[in-house]
Amino acid sequence: xxxxxxxxxxxxxxxxxxxxxxxxxxxxxxxxxxxxxxxxxxxxxxxxxxxxxxxxxxxxxxxxxxxxxxxxxxxxxxxxxxxxxxxxxxxxxxxxxxxxxxxxxxxxxxxxxxxxxxxxxxxxxxxxxxxxxxxxxxxxxxxxxxxxxxxxxxxxxxxxxxxxxxxxxxxxxxxxxxxxxxxxxxxxxxxxxxxxxxxxxxxxxxxxxxxxxxxxxxxxxxxxxxxxxxxxxxxxxxxxxxxxxxxxxxxxxxxxxxxxxxxxxxxxxxxxxxxxxxxxxxxxxxxxxxxxxxxxxxxxxxxxxxxxxxxxxxxxxxxxxxxxxxxxxxxxxxxxxxxxxxxxxxxxxxxxxxxxxxxxxxxxxxxxxxxxxxxxxxxxxxxxxxxxxxxxxxxxxxxxxxxxxxxxxxxxxxxxxxxxxxxxxxxxxxxxxxxxxxxxxxxxxxxxxxxxxxxxxxxxxxxxxxxxxxxxxxxxxxxxxxxxxxxxxxxxxxx
Numbered sequence: 001x002x003x004x005x006x007x008x009x010x011x012x013x014x015x016x017x018x019x020x021x022x023x024x025x026x027x028x029x030x031x032x033x034x035x036x037x038x039x040x041x042x043x044x045x046x047x048x049x050x051x052x053x054x055x056x057x058x059x060x061x062x063x064x065x066x067x068x069x070x071x072x073x074x075x076x077x078x079x080x081x082x083x084x085x086x087x088x089x090x091x092x093x094x095x096x097x098x099x100x101x102x103x104x105x106x107x108x109x110x111x112x113x114x115x116x117x118x119x120x121x122x123x124x125x126x127x128x129x130x131x132x133x134x135x136x137x138x139x140x141x142x143x144x145x146x147x148x149x150x151x152x153x154x155x156x157x158x159x160x161x162x163x164x165x166x167x168x169x170x171x172x173x174x175x176x177x178x179x180x181x182x183x184x185x186x187x188x189x190x191x192x193x194x195x196x197x198x199x200x201x202x203x204x205x206x207x208x209x210x211x212x213x214x215x216x217x218x219x220x221x222x223x224x225x226x227x228x229x230x231x232x233x234x235x236x237x238x239x240x241x242x243x244x245x246x247x248x249x250x251x252x253x254x255x256x257x258x259x260x261x262x263x264x265x266x267x268x269x270x271x272x273x274x275x276x277x278x279x280x281x282x283x284x285x286x287x288x289x290x291x292x293x294x295x296x297x298x299x300x301x302x303x304x305x306x307x308x309x310x311x312x313x314x315x316x317x318x319x320x321x322x323x324x325x326x327x328x329x330x331x332x333x334x335x336x337x338x339x340x341x342x343x344x345x346x347x348x349x350x351x352x353x354x355x356x357x358x359x360x361x362x363x364x365x366x367x368x369x370x371x372x373x374x375x376x377x378x379x380x381x382x383x384x385x386x387x388x389x390x391x392x393x394x395x396x397x398x399x400x401x402x403x404x405x406x407x408x409x410x411x412x413x414x415x416x417x418x419x420x421x422x423x424x425x426x427x428x429x430x431x432x433x434x435x436x437x438x439x440x441x442x443x444x445x446x447x448x449x450x451x452x453x454x455x456x457x458x459x460x461x462x463x464x465x466x467x468x469x470x471x472x473x474x475x476x477x478x479x480x481x482x483x484x485x486x487x488x489x490x491x492x493x494x495x
Contacts (some may be wrong), residue, residue: 052111086205108137127271128212139198209268210260276489346374369428
């Protein structure tokens with residue numbers, strides 16, 4: 001007979017009682033925002049503030065800080081404070097930040113720290129939609145969801161230890177610990193729904209249009225679908241996004257509409273024009289510090305380098321690497337930068353520093369972009385797939401190495417391997433003219449004139465891929481049947 005241990009679904013208050021943690025029982029209290037009994041004993045409001053302050057520093061480092069546009073930051077903070085003024089937790093000092101990253105994400109830390117990214121701002125189409133995003137994150141704070149997850153996880157682990165001792169079963173403890181980690185890794189469906197509910201409540205109290213939540217969630221769905229098409233897969237690409245921590249379904253959009261319908265009809269604020277003015281000229285996509293993808297070419301003026309991938313490859317710019325992937329052939333190349341503190345030659349770096357003495361085949365010296373380089377290959381695995389892996393180390397400066405890791409499956413033909421070789425051999429320095437001409441893309445708001453159409457406005461967009469019309473529709477929250485309204489502001493992407 002198999003004994004099954006289900007760590008999360010049992011009442012945590014019951015678990016605390018079962019394992020003799022009577023002092024914790026006082027932590028089961030009624031949340032003033034939700035009206036529900038909640039176990040948060042192991043993270044007090046004072047601890048939330050301390051945790052938030054500590055994690056804030058990590059967020060700033062991970063995302064590269066906030067945008068330099070002080071007016072935009074002040075605008076977002078004003079909207080956030082307007083929403084936060086109507087919560088059930090006046091003890092929290094709310095702080096709102098705009099992170100300088102194209103990643104589409106918004107999140108909150110305990111203690112009142114709320115973050116939105118440039119990627120999120122590019123998708124919103126009114127102040128009400130921005131307020132909806134901020135209100136949802138404020139809902140996670142007033143719902144004390146982080147404190148709840150933390151307290152659940154700790155008690156679950158303690159309960160597992162006691163159960164393991166009683167049953168002499170390490171597997172029971174292991175199962176409980178895994179369950180706890182999964183529980184802590186993201187918000188539950190119930191917490192997401194609750195944050196939507198609370199967010200719409202705060203929208204209504206602040207005088208905003210309560211339908212803005214559903215509209216913004218719809219735009220997020222459109223963006224996810226476009227991203228999936230760009231990356232040739234059913235997910236949302238390689239990079240982290242809002243959906244990693246905020247599960248998104250059509251059901252959630254419908255629920256947001258149903259929640260909004262429960263409030264009396266009103267003429268809530270949308271403030272579309274004010275919002276469009278606030279985001280006019282913001283950077284869209286990567287900034288100079290992150291490098292730029294333009295078609296099949298990656299440019300990085302600060303690193304003084306560029307390379308071009310053959311047709312069929314999708315280039316994905318991550319914070320610490322650049323990935324070029326060909327979905328049809330299974331070939332992949334990863335570019336990154338490594339320190340060469342000892343200043344050794346590329347071959348020594350490859351064989352001792354990078355591979356640490358592991359055996360490489362076909363090792364040779366060569367020159368890439370006029371720089372000394374070394375390469376070698378081995379047979380490895382990526383996931384469950386056996387791949388041939390080619391390593392390339394290029395000495396870009398005395399103490400810096402630019403690296404390529406390229407891989408292809410056994411069935412790859414000569415053209416596939418040659419394509420990866422072309423990609424790596426195209427690495428070179430940028431010219432002065434290139435450095436001065438390659439600039440970030442920006443959001444520009446334009447007012448539609450009589451006779452303008454989706455086709456005419458999208459034709460003004462910078463061509464970054466083959467989905468210009470779809471990108472225009474996504475940025476403006478429009479479906480394919482929508483009509484352009486003369487006199488209304490719309491977003492386009494310009495160089």
